[in-house]
Amino acid sequence: MDILLNLGSTNKRLYGLSTAMKQQLLKMFFTFVFFLFLAPAAGAVSYSPAAGQEGSTAIHMDDPAFVSWASGYEDYIIGTDLDDVWQTPEYALGRAAGTSYDIVSLGRGGKITMTFDSPIENGEGWDFAVFENAFNDYNLELAYVEVSSNGFDFVRFDNISLTPDPVSGYGSIDTTLINGFAGKFIQGYGTPFNLSDISGKPEVQSGIVDLFRITHVRIVDIIGDGSFFDSESNVIYDPFPTVNSAGFDLDAIGVSNGAPYPEGGIIEGPSPLPPEQEGKAGFGGQSGCFINTLF
Ligand SMILES: [Ca+2]
Numbered sequence: 240m241d242i243l244l245n246l247g248s249t250n251k252r253l254y255g256l257s258t259a260m261k262q263q264l265l266k267m268f269f270t271f272v273f274f275l276f277l278a279p280a281a282g283a284v285s286y287s288p289a290a291g292q293e294g295s296t297a298i299h300m301d302d303p304a305f306v307s308w309a310s311g312y313e314d315y316i317i318g319t320d321l322d323d324v325w326q327t328p329e330y331a332l333g334r335a336a337g338t339s340y341d342i343v344s345l346g347r348g349g350k351i352t353m354t355f356d357s358p359i360e361n362g363e364g365w366d367f368a369v370f371e372n373a374f375n376d377y378n379l380e381l382a383y384v385e386v387s388s389n390g391f392d393f394v395r396f397d398n399i400s401l402t403p404d405p406v407s408g409y410g411s412i413d414t415t416l417i418n419g420f421a422g423k424f425i426q427g428y429g430t431p432f433n434l435s436d437i438s439g440k441p442e443v444q445s446g447i448v449d450l451f452r453i454t455h456v457r458i459v460d461i462i463g464d465g466s467f468f469d470s471e472s473n474v475i476y477d478p479f480p481t482v483n484s485a486g487f488d489l490d491a492i493g494v495s496n497g498a499p500y501p502e503g504g505i506i507e508g509p510s511p512l513p514p515e516q517e518g519k520a521g522f523g524g525q526s527g528c529f530i531n532t533l534f
Pocket residue numbers: 361362363364365366433434435
């Protein structure tokens with residue numbers, strides 16, 4: 240009996256060990272499957288996180304890489320829901336200010352073309368960066384970005400928006416679900432663009448757009464109500480509706496690859512800044528926009 244009991248006990252221990260091993264093997268198997276298939280799939284839809292987070296592509300306005308800034312503008316086409324006070328394109332000239340006021344608003348569906356005395360050249364890595372005035376990392380107003388070397392023929396950067404649902408005026412966008420738009424980061428941080436990313440476009444291949452002599456960058460506001468699409472035909476959502484300074488708010492466009500301006504040659508925007516309209520202008524809660532009617 241003693242022998243049998245001992246055997247039974249041993250069997251139980253063996254059986255227990257075997258179960259643990261089985262569990263361990265199963266765990267290893269699922270871990271293997273996760274890293275082989277699921278993790279890459281998840282990674283494929285994760286773009287740069289917000290400024291300051293690990294892996295973020297955001298470029299601080301004081302980054303020493305900047306050698307020049309937009310020096311002029313043309314074709315400022317004002318969208319809807321935009322007060323006069325935000326319609327001064329000169330505020331988008333020169334260095335980024337990183338503030339809420341040193342900007343030109345496009346209005347809902349508006350656009351502006353910024354020009355560069357010193358052309359942008361496709362060099363190593365990102366070549367220019369676009370600055371918006373978002374008040375936080377999440378209430379982001381987006382715009383398409385297009386470039387031209389003759390002021391007439393433009394090529395748009397590919398972009399993708401995986402934001403699944405409509406976003407209210409105060410709503411949030413997950414930064415890791417959008418790519419290829421201006422307006423991805425908080426004020427003071429630019430969204431970088433690499434001209435190499437559009438080297439395969441027909442206009443570039445045919446020589447109509449010269450990536451080594453980009454003189455115009457066009458910023459086109461996206462109306463985030465579901466009527467605009469990314470380059471893969473996904474619906475783009477961004478905060479909607481916003482009013483009074485609706486649409487993209489452009490602070491500056493900085494150049495990292497191009498001929499540097501001569502010392503002191505950078506054109507600065509006018510001053511003073513647009514006055515805060517007492518009792519009217521201001522920030523709406525968590526909004527990065529001016530939402531006058533709420534004050
Ligand atoms: Ca480049």
